[in-house]
Amino acid sequence: MESRAKFQVHRHGSEGTSVVGRIRLQLGSVPDPLAASPGRVCVFVVVVTIVGLWLDRMVALPTQYVLGAMCWLMLALALRSATRIERVQTLVVIAVATCFEIIGSIIWGAYIYRHHNLPMFVPPGHGMVYLFGLRLTQTSWVRSHTRLWIRIAATGLVAWGIIGVAVLPRTDLGGALGVVVLLAFLLRGRNASVYASVFAFVAFLEIYGVSMGTWAWQAHIPGTPIPTGNPPSGIAAGYVFFDIAAIALSPWLLTAWERRRGTPVRTAEMGVVAERSVEPAAVSATPVADSRG
Numbered sequence: 001m002e003s004r005a006k007f008q009v010h011r012h013g014s015e016g017t018s019v020v021g022r023i024r025l026q027l028g029s030v031p032d033p034l035a036a037s038p039g040r041v042c043v044f045v046v047v048v049t050i051v052g053l054w055l056d057r058m059v060a061l062p063t064q065y066v067l068g069a070m071c072w073l074m075l076a077l078a079l080r081s082a083t084r085i086e087r088v089q090t091l092v093v094i095a096v097a098t099c100f101e102i103i104g105s106i107i108w109g110a111y112i113y114r115h116h117n118l119p120m121f122v123p124p125g126h127g128m129v130y131l132f133g134l135r136l137t138q139t140s141w142v143r144s145h146t147r148l149w150i151r152i153a154a155t156g157l158v159a160w161g162i163i164g165v166a167v168l169p170r171t172d173l174g175g176a177l178g179v180v181v182l183l184a185f186l187l188r189g190r191n192a193s194v195y196a197s198v199f200a201f202v203a204f205l206e207i208y209g210v211s212m213g214t215w216a217w218q219a220h221i222p223g224t225p226i227p228t229g230n231p232p233s234g235i236a237a238g239y240v241f242f243d244i245a246a247i248a249l250s251p252w253l254l255t256a257w258e259r260r261r262g263t264p265v266r267t268a269e270m271g272v273v274a275e276r277s278v279e280p281a282a283v284s285a286t287p288v289a290d291s292r293g
């Protein structure tokens with residue numbers, strides 16, 4: 001995707017008549033390096049996550065605000081190559097996930113961040129998690145091996161759940177409950193490839209984030225005797241609900257916005273997100289809302 005900036009300068013001439021001369025300066029096309037392939041976006045998100053959480057480990061609270069601002073900037077860069085519907089979906093994920101973060105961490109206390117706050121990088125981080133899952137499904141390998149990819153994710157999910165209950169020193173019964181929910185989405189959901197991709201990244205994110213000391217999960221689900229892991233094996237199930245909300249609500253929100261502006265609604269964008277491929281001829285439908293997830 002290319003972005004162009006146009007500047008217009010008005011020059012009032014004095015030669016014979018008051019003719020307004022126009023000088024137009026058009027900047028050359030500014031290429032977006034992330035637009036070349038979905039895989040680049042995935043690598044970009046992984047690198048930002050690794051570097052960002054590593055830096056957060058070493059900074060005090062005031063500097064954490066700077067990291068948060070930088071994370072928003074990184075999200076903006078990742079969204080340059082996104083379609084309008086993908087941008088709306090990402091914003092919906094951020095809004096819904098932030099509400100759950102406030103409830104789950106600040107109010108309920110199921111997990112606690114290092115500074116006992118909600119870091120400013122968390123909301124845009126959720127947006128990048130969704131973008132990673134979406135872009136990974138658009139890579140040529142996943143598009144060509146969708147069923148295999150879903151089976152790999154399901155196998156890894158079940159293995160983690162079993163290890164959490166039977167092997168790890170901290171019994172992860174709460175995570176096992178999440179495994180059951182997520183497994184149902186992987187086996188029955190219309191957008192299973194997105195959920196599989198999100199699970200892959202969330203597994204990495206949770207293990208890395210906990211190991212960096214960015215956050216930690218309580219030994220039991222608050223208010224219950226149910227033990228849980230650090231991190232829980234089935235935590236990605238929560239991210240799936242964020243994705244379902246984004247996929248279901250974004251077409252409606254975009255339609256309402258277009259009508260409010262009085263511009264024609266592009267029905268081709270409603271309900272789908274164009275899956276990209278490096279081959280121009282390849283076209284496929286993107287995730288659509290499904291009552292089963």
